[in-house]
Amino acid sequence: MLQSFYTAFTGLTADKTWLSVISDNIANVNTIGYKAERAVFEDLLARSLTTFKNGAPVNQEIGGGTYVAATVKDFSQGTFMNTNNPLDLALDGEGFFMVKDSAGVTYYTRNGEFRLDANGDLINMQGMKVQGWMLDENGNLAGAIGNINVPMDMNPKSTTYVAFDEPSNLDSRAAFIVDNPNTADVDESIFNPANSLTYNYVNAVTVYDSLGNPHELDYYFIHKQDTSGNAYWLVYASLDGKPVEIPKDGSNYAFLKISFKTDGSLDTTDIKGFGAVTDQGTETLTESSDSGEFTLSTSPVVPGSLGDVTYTVGTVTRTLYDDGKGNLIDKDTGDIRGSIDYSTGKIYISELANNGSTDSITVASYQTYDSTESTNALDPKQIETAAVSLNNGAAPMKLSFNILNLKQVASDFIFYAEQDGNSKGDLIALAVSEDGVIKATYSNGKVKDIARLAIATFKDKEMLVRKGEGLYLPNMQTFTPVIMPGGVISKVRSGMLEMSNVDIANEFINLITAQRSYQANARVITTDDQILQETMNIKR
Template sequence: MLQSFYTAFTGLTADKDWLSVISDNIANVNTVGYKAERAVFEDLLARSLVTFKNGAPVNKEIGGGTFISTTVKDFSQGTFMNTNNSLDLALDGEGFFMVKDEAGITYYTRNGQFRLDANGDLINMQGMKVQGWELDENGNMVGAVDSINVPMSIEPKETTSVSFEEPTNLDSRAQVVTGTFDPADATTYNYVNSITVYDSLGNSHDLSFYFRKVGSNQWEVYVYLDGSSITNSTLQFDSNGNLTSGSPITVNATLTNGANNLSITVDMSRVKQVASDFIFYAQQDGNSKGDIMSIAVSEDGVIKATYTNGEVKDIARLAIATFRDKEILVRKGSWLYMPNVQTFTPIIMPGGVISKIRSGVLEMSNVDIANEFINLITAQRSYQANARIITTDDQILQETMNIKR
């Protein structure tokens, strides 16, 4: 008789725990990156007896009730909410962002609400530093996974090279120019164009190139810096329009503004001479001082910073971690997860490999309110039914006690 009391009590306890899980899910319906928990019920066996009748086994099993043995996380994708903040990030697919606290402990999260602190460190809302790889000048990942720092400014860089790139072209149909070259007389040259270069203090200078055709497949180029003549060279092309001589050109200029003297190598090896319009396209490797203006994050997790001097630099690439058994990650609160002692080591890879990174959006909670309300009703009815069993047991026990009378 008393066993049924305890059996019903286990049902009450399990339903109470289930209500706690449901209420936690509903409470976190607006929590960014929250993943719903699902309660797993397990039955209890009070006693089991096997007998035989006519040589066949007969089981007599009396259950002892139920309990919630575990909770399972639902890692299905949540819906996206637009924020128009470039550092609000969402993972479209598998994986977790990695953040590290001051003690050096790494946590994993689906909440991509990030910002820059005063030092340029990329952090989450708790001040933990977001992890990723630093990128070199060529956009290659260097070193190990570490905290991401975005320089708030970039220092001046002296121009040391100028490179003419395709589709730079000198029109082979141009007329041969005779007479003495004079930059002030446009009839003494065919084309002119300039590129801005920088000294060691970040001052800008105009590096001008005057082109004049002096013979079949032959051109002269005169180089001026801020209107002063520096050097000249003769460019020779073959019958296919490819440059055969005259490159590179060395530009040496003495400055009087306190900066280092300029020494620039001009590579013109990619210049063509075919029957097409004149095209001037050159790049240089210097820049003036620049302060950060904006930040963007690409789908593959590359963080790009734009500076006031027009430079756009690839700073870092976000690291994304995934687990073979992510369902048993341990919740630590504040959107954070940690692996338990039996969780496999995370697989860490750059953004964009297993999931795309969406900038300007956040992944919302994946809690289904309608489903939780159905669970809520079911849990309530189950609790009432178990309570009714206890009431019924009490009445039966009372009748048993009355037999004595």
């Protein structure tokens, strides 16, 4: 008789535990990343007796009640809540985010409420460091898993590489540059940036020095034809007006000579330097009449190569520089005081014309070029240039050109170039892609892949133990989870959070069931008490 009291009591105890599990689930209906718990009931056996009648077993089994043997976590996917915060992340699929505390312990969580701290480290709401791989300049995983740090600014990077990429095209229908007999005073067959008749196209790309200063890299394209009728192009490059020369076979060349195949693709076997450059010394020039005109002893002149031009007006000494576009600029005032015709070597100084005297000027140096070309061909993927000195304190710039994707077909001229430099930039925005790559946007317009989130999964997720605050630890510290980059087993949803997967309707049904079960077990105890009372009354 007394056994039934204790049997019913086990039911009360189990139902009380079940109610605790249900109330915990309901309480966490708004907890981000929470996974519902389910109580597992098992029966208790008070005694079991087996007898045999006519050789057949007869069992007599009396149960001792029930108990909650375990709780099982429901790891099913929760619904997503849109937050519009790019660092709020949710996993669409299997796995857990990895976070590490200050003691070096790694926890696992489905709660993706992350933010940046003052040092740029990605952390969760408890200040734990989110784990992942930092990426190198090419976007590849660099090193082992560790803390993710987002730089608050981007250092300037000097341009070292410029590539002509698709759909860059030189129009095969462009006219050949030849001497125009109708303008006897100008030879259009000799390149001159100041004369648009001496080239077909010009375009520019912005590059950066070691201090992050922008510079204009100009490309002039000149369509030519040799004596055999074969077409080719000359390409002249200048950096802020200074010539960008190509060293090959012991000489520097002013131009790049390129040819194309009959299908319009680049002829990689016929890419050479053209126009060997010769450095000329200092020259003092005297005008032949009071016209302000002076003529260098040798031409044609490499545009932008003219050294300082000095002369005296009264008691004032002027110093002019060549801007690479045919203008001579006063270094002190920035005024245009003269010009140079690169094809003839003629220099004109406006304030020295018709001043009643025969004046002289000194040219510190200049470069000329001829019509020779390099013996050996250049690599179209890596055409190295000579260093160009800058006067702003930055390191000299040495570039590498890649023209492999340049083509020539009967279509309009298209210029598209990429370069690898940048100015200084400050962090203005973050984004996270579906494969867990954290992308930082900086004020200089650059978007850089910073890191990739690490996602962990377990062969048996039930070995995970809740540690509160949405964190889990494996119950065996030596157990190694399966770790992989985001996007492999689950997609990372940016600007969203995974809500609790608690089903309120189901929990209310469980709540009603637990309540009725508790009442029924209580009634068993009441009934046992009444029967025991009747038994006591037999004595009367």
